[in-house]
Amino acid sequence: MSILEMSHVSKAFGGSKALSDIHFTVEEGEIHALLGENGAGKSTLMNILTGVIPADEGSITFLGKTYPNPSIAQMEAAGIAFVHQELNVINDLTVADNIFLCRELTNKLGLLRKKEQIQRARELFENLGVDIDPTVLVSELKTSEKQLLEICRALYADAKLLILDEPTTALSNNEIDHLFGILRKLKEQGKSFIFISHKMPEIFAIADRYTVLRNGEFVSTGKIADTNAHAVTSDMVGASYVDADVYESRELGDTVLELKNFSGTGFENVNLSARRGEILAFTGLAGCGASELMQTLFGVLPPLSGELSVNGKALHGSSVKFMKNGVGMLPANRKENSVVPDMSILENYYLAEHEISRNKPFINRGQELRRYESHKEMLHIKADDCENSIGSLSGGNQQKVFIARWLNIGADVLLFDNPTQGVDVGAKAEIYRLILEFAKEGKTILINTLEIPEIQKVADRCLVFYEGRIVKEFKHSEVNEHDVMLYSTNAI
Amino acid sequence: MKKNKSFGETLSKAWSQYSFIFVMVIVMVAYAFTIKSNGNIFKWSHIAAILGSQNTCIVGTMALGMALVIITGQIDLSIGSSLVLTTGVTIMVFNTTDSIPLMILAGLATGALCGAINGLLVGLAKMPPFVVTLGTMLIYRSLTLSVVRSIDPAISGSSSSQFAMNSKNSNYEFLRMKFGTGKLTLGSFSIPYITFVFVLMVVIFIILTEKTKYGKSVYAVGSNEKSARLAGISTTWVKISVFILTGLMVGVGSILQACKIGNVTPASSGVSYEMYAIAAVVLGGVSMAGGKGKIIGVIFGALSYTTINFIIVSIPALSVDIQDTFQGLVLIVVILVQTIGPVIKESFRRARKKRLAAK
Numbered sequence: 121m122s123i124l125e126m127s128h129v130s131k132a133f134g135g136s137k138a139l140s141d142i143h144f145t146v147e148e149g150e151i152h153a154l155l156g157e158n159g160a161g162k163s164t165l166m167n168i169l170t171g172v173i174p175a176d177e178g179s180i181t182f183l184g185k186t187y188p189n190p191s192i193a194q195m196e197a198a199g200i201a202f203v204h205q206e207l208n209v210i211n212d213l214t215v216a217d218n219i220f221l222c223r224e225l226t227n228k229l230g231l232l233r234k235k236e237q238i239q240r241a242r243e244l245f246e247n248l249g250v251d252i253d254p255t256v257l258v259s260e261l262k263t264s265e266k267q268l269l270e271i272c273r274a275l276y277a278d279a280k281l282l283i284l285d286e287p288t289t290a291l292s293n294n295e296i297d298h299l300f301g302i303l304r305k306l307k308e309q310g311k312s313f314i315f316i317s318h319k320m321p322e323i324f325a326i327a328d329r330y331t332v333l334r335n336g337e338f339v340s341t342g343k344i345a346d347t348n349a350h351a352v353t354s355d356m357v358g359a360s361y362v363d364a365d366v367y368e369s370r371e372l373g374d375t376v377l378e379l380k381n382f383s384g385t386g387f388e389n390v391n392l393s394a395r396r397g398e399i400l401a402f403t404g405l406a407g408c409g410a411s412e413l414m415q416t417l418f419g420v421l422p423p424l425s426g427e428l429s430v431n432g433k434a435l436h437g438s439s440v441k442f443m444k445n446g447v448g449m450l451p452a453n454r455k456e457n458s459v460v461p462d463m464s465i466l467e468n469y470y471l472a473e474h475e476i477s478r479n480k481p482f483i484n485r486g487q488e489l490r491r492y493e494s495h496k497e498m499l500h501i502k503a504d505d506c507e508n509s510i511g512s513l514s515g516g517n518q519q520k521v522f523i524a525r526w527l528n529i530g531a532d533v534l535l536f537d538n539p540t541q542g543v544d545v546g547a548k549a550e551i552y553r554l555i556l557e558f559a560k561e562g563k564t565i566l567i568n569t570l571e572i573p574e575i576q577k578v579a580d581r582c583l584v585f586y587e588g589r590i591v592k593e594f595k596h597s598e599v600n601e602h603d604v605m606l607y608s609t610n611a612i
Numbered sequence: 613m614k615k616n617k618s619f620g621e622t623l624s625k626a627w628s629q630y631s632f633i634f635v636m637v638i639v640m641v642a643y644a645f646t647i648k649s650n651g652n653i654f655k656w657s658h659i660a661a662i663l664g665s666q667n668t669c670i671v672g673t674m675a676l677g678m679a680l681v682i683i684t685g686q687i688d689l690s691i692g693s694s695l696v697l698t699t700g701v702t703i704m705v706f707n708t709t710d711s712i713p714l715m716i717l718a719g720l721a722t723g724a725l726c727g728a729i730n731g732l733l734v735g736l737a738k739m740p741p742f743v744v745t746l747g748t749m750l751i752y753r754s755l756t757l758s759v760v761r762s763i764d765p766a767i768s769g770s771s772s773s774q775f776a777m778n779s780k781n782s783n784y785e786f787l788r789m790k791f792g793t794g795k796l797t798l799g800s801f802s803i804p805y806i807t808f809v810f811v812l813m814v815v816i817f818i819i820l821t822e823k824t825k826y827g828k829s830v831y832a833v834g835s836n837e838k839s840a841r842l843a844g845i846s847t848t849w850v851k852i853s854v855f856i857l858t859g860l861m862v863g864v865g866s867i868l869q870a871c872k873i874g875n876v877t878p879a880s881s882g883v884s885y886e887m888y889a890i891a892a893v894v895l896g897g898v899s900m901a902g903g904k905g906k907i908i909g910v911i912f913g914a915l916s917y918t919t920i921n922f923i924i925v926s927i928p929a930l931s932v933d934i935q936d937t938f939q940g941l942v943l944i945v946v947i948l949v950q951t952i953g954p955v956i957k958e959s960f961r962r963a964r965k966k967r968l969a970a971k
Contacts, residue, residue, distance in 0.1 A: 439844045457838055474825035475845055481825055
């Protein structure tokens with residue numbers, strides 16, 4: 121018997137279709153894997169289900185009741201709980217207080233019946249085989265325990281269907297096994313789960329059925345037992361189209377960047393070398409360690425062990441030291457990590473260069489303007505007046521300003537972490553063109569990206585990360601979405 | 613983008629950027645009316661009194677440092693107390709050495725040390741600036757109090773409750789009479805000498821914030837610390853350095869205090885100066901959230917505050933006790949206008965859109 125049935129669900133944001141005519145059903149007592157690449161429409165579908173955003177068309181039936189315009193409160197009351205990837209527990213309250221948050225047990229005077237809350241929480245944990253002390257502060261729990269706490273909280277509220285959004289991202293293998301044990305137990309009690317994950321081995325270990333979405337469209341559904349990782353990956357990726365190839369191979373120069381047994385926060389034992397004029401891509405799932413590696417290569421995070429050398433010189437210390445040796449990093453998440461919102465375009469452009477030219481403490485405006493104009497022309501930055509606020513530019517042009525920031529320090533090793541995030545299609549193509557141009561000029565470029573077509577467009581080599589280690593290296597000609605996905609989900 | 617803007621738009625833009633000038637003009641006009649209603653004529657000497665007041669020069673000088681601290685998104689509550697401590701040291705050094713260079717050096721060094729202690733606790737120990745400077749606010753004043761109680765009157769220059777400049781020293785006459793309370797007279801205009809020190813500090817700070825690479829990094833840290841760090845800026849050092857600069861300005865303030873007033877009373881001098889400085893900074897258009905604001909605004913903020921004091925003193929029906937009420941009101945009204953101004957403008961714009969749509 122299906123407890124949830126979503127049919128003909130469509131949703132558009134502005135002009136672009138996020139979901140079109142989706143069918144999605146969940147049976148009672150099953151774990152249903154919802155699969156798809158980033159941007160496939162999984163989150164939109166879940167947001168519609170939990171009443172966060174309204175659907176344009178389609179119907180939702182849960183436990184035999186139809187919800188034409190569900191609100192968040194309605195769906196919660198109906199028994200659907202969303203366990204978010206970023207955990208929504210309150211660190212400064214005790215475990216029991218968290219479980220009873222907003223539904224506290226009180227006496228006639230409105231005071232808390234603390235003992236009873238703790239007792240009930242203990243019973244709940246015992247039932248589930250969870251070993252957490254209800255009286256400790258949540259801040260003292262491990263991430264996996266917080267995850268379990270959130271699940272317990274949803275169950276205490278009598279949830280029938282739990283949505284788990286990448287619940288294993290922060291967990292170790294033992295913790296994952298523990299979590300799965302509890303999920304199986306709950307499944308037997310008739311609870312249902314929607315399990316969102318990118319990791320193939322997990323999906324095949326825990327899920328009963330699956331549904332694949334791609335670009336907002338329904339692709340396939342079926343029993344996990346009747347399929348395999350390759351087939352599911354193909355469904356997720358599709359026969360993807362790589363448009364006009366601008367890539368051409370280049371003569372590579374000497375080794376510029378070399379890592380030997382390099383370990384740091386989030387990655388370990390990385391060995392790689394990159395040559396002058398080479399474009400190297402890192403890829404993997406979110407949290408695979410590639411972004412952390414980039415930050416360590418720029419002195420933002422401290423290395424733990426191993427060797428790092430740039431142009432034959434061992435480097436460690438602050439970012440300024442790396443900048444002086446010709447390393448520049450365009451961080452991921454432009455708005456948070458690149459934009460200085462109260463400053464003008466020009467100021468945003470020259471900030472970094474000032475840090476390596478402090479021997480001249482005064483700003484030479486004429487010189488700054490000349491440099492800016494030349495980079496503006498070179499990168500085709502569309503900006504009226506360099507005194508305008510950085511926020512007046514489109515995402516793509518902002519990103520070009522930040523690329524110019526590093527060209528301005530004369531960087532010849534460029535680290536690009538997710539450079540086309542939040543950038544429109546036209547600007548993306550321009551950024552690819554620029555990357556190839558830089559390489560031709562002899563710069564070394566490292567790109568971390570989750571988008572495989574991006575790698576096919578620019579990279580000479582592609583390194584696939586899984587849980588902090590390089591698991592596979594592809595040459596330019598070998599890169600294809602299917603294989604890269606297999607390695608980054610560790611399906612092999 | 614089109615260049616032709618309506619008068620209203622120009623005015624509202626000017627208000628949002630230079631509200632401190634409007635505030636000062638309004639306050640000055642109010643002052644002129646009060647003086648007139650008292651049967652006197654508003655003269656240059658009234659303005660000179662405002663310019664040379666300790667509220668303008670001493671608080672204003674310290675407010676320059678405070679502005680940098682606030683631009684980085686921090687706060688310094690200790691400056692009133694460190695002014696007392698630093699002035700105590702400045703006066704003691706003068707009394708014992710009778711040397712102007714040593715006195716200046718002692719003032720600047722002690723001020724910088726007080727600031728550096730704040731800065732290091734905030735920057736290196738990563739403690740919240742509010743708490744650190746609240747602590748040092750208590751410490752600096754109480755240390756000074758206990759010293760003045762127990763020290764030899766020959767060094768403190770006075771009784772057990774005050775540090776005072778020793779009038780028998782050979783440089784006393786120059787520092788107190790010529791410099792501290794003296795004026796530069798040009799025809800019918802005269803400007804107190806200590807005003808020039810304040811103006812010089814303002815000029816230095818304007819150059820520092822607008823023309824130097826360091827100044828830009830201060831704004832960047834306040835605007836988005838993470839982006840600043842990822843652009844290679846040492847955010848820790850920037851955060852420490854603004855406290856040291858504030859300490860240096862406290863040092864300058866202590867020299868002005870010694871020369872203009874001639875003494876300092878640890879129990880009562882400089883009380884609430886940190887609040888006046890913060891108010892001058894905020895009135896001057898610097899955002900408490902950090903990243904925004906101009907140093908030039910701080911002068912107008914400080915001048916407006918002094919003028920409000922003068923207005924209250926010149927109205928016989930009002931007692932000095934009511935002074936802070938008016939200062940508080942002006943602060944709240946100005947900030948209220950700044951925050952609700954855009955909201956009102958938006959509702960007007962919507963109403964007009966509606967009218968147009970209805971036609």
